[in-house]
Structure formats: structure tokens, C-alpha cells
Amino acid sequence: MTLRIPLLIAGLLSLFILPFHAAIAGSHGIKVGELEITGAWARATPPGSKNGGAFLTVTNRGMAADKLIAASTSASKKTELHNHINDNGVMRMRQVPHIDVPMHGAAVLKPGSYHVMMMGLKAPLADGSSIMVKLTFEKAGDVMVHMPVKKGNAGMMKKKMKHSH
Numbered sequence: 001m002t003l004r005i006p007l008l009i010a011g012l013l014s015l016f017i018l019p020f021h022a023a024i025a026g027s028h029g030i031k032v033g034e035l036e037i038t039g040a041w042a043r044a045t046p047p048g049s050k051n052g053g054a055f056l057t058v059t060n061r062g063m064a065a066d067k068l069i070a071a072s073t074s075a076s077k078k079t080e081l082h083n084h085i086n087d088n089g090v091m092r093m094r095q096v097p098h099i100d101v102p103m104h105g106a107a108v109l110k111p112g113s114y115h116v117m118m119m120g121l122k123a124p125l126a127d128g129s130s131i132m133v134k135l136t137f138e139k140a141g142d143v144m145v146h147m148p149v150k151k152g153n154a155g156m157m158k159k160k161m162k163h164s165h
């Protein structure tokens, strides 16, 4: 009896914990159809900043290409998919209609490249907090992604930008 009760409790706990982990992921992967989302995070913003960026990797284990076609979050008024382009040595952001997720490949959203752009933040993104972002894929559909807010490597970005001039 003394052994069975802790085992029963552990079993019951795992019933609650496992689905939670499957549905919400930070550093763990979150699966939607044949896609897996890993390494999601949003960059902390200074007070007064109205815009913020979020980053993640989408790995496609399926036999067909997919596309990230939209992102949305209650943290901002508007959310767009963006890319950085090198316009004669000046890094500029521009909106893109979608981000390709090739079959047996991955889409990498990272600083200085593709990103989720949150415009009109309702509050600054504080280091150590987190936001929920809904991603919409053309084939795999919708998925909610938990994104921890981190400071990121702003220093490295600055260095990179300087070198490109």
C-alpha cells in the first residue's frame, strides 16, 4: 500500500503535466501536424518602445512544404511577418506575405533576419515575462506558442550592423 499510493499520485500528476507540456512550449518543442516549433522567444523592449520582435525555429518533418502565413498576439495591436534586407549596406525591415517552411527543412526566425513583428505594444515586453503568440500555417493550421521574453544580444546586432556599412 505504501508504495502504490505514491505511484498512483505520480501517475495522476503525469496525466496533467504531459498534455500541458505538449501544448505549451518554451525551450521544448511544440508540434503542429508535421511541424515542430523550438527556441521561441521575444526580445525585451525598453520602456516607451512601441514595437517588438519574436523569434523561433520551425522544423518540417513532413513530405510537403508549408508556409507561416500569419502571427497574432494580444500583446500588440498589430502583428506582421517581417524580414531584414540589406539595402545598399543599410539594414531595413519589410513585411513579407509568408515565410516558407521547406519539406525536410526549417524556417529560422532570428534577429537580423525573418521575425514576427509586434507593432503597437500595449506594454513594454519585460525581461523574464512571457507572451503567447498564435502562429498560422497554411497547411498545419493554428498553434499557440508560449514565448519567454529575454534581453537577447543587442550588442552583437550593433556590431554586425556596423560591419555591413
Ligand SMILES: [Cu+2]
Pocket (backbone or CB within 6 Å): 082, 083, 093, 094, 115, 116, 117
Ligand atoms: Cu520588423
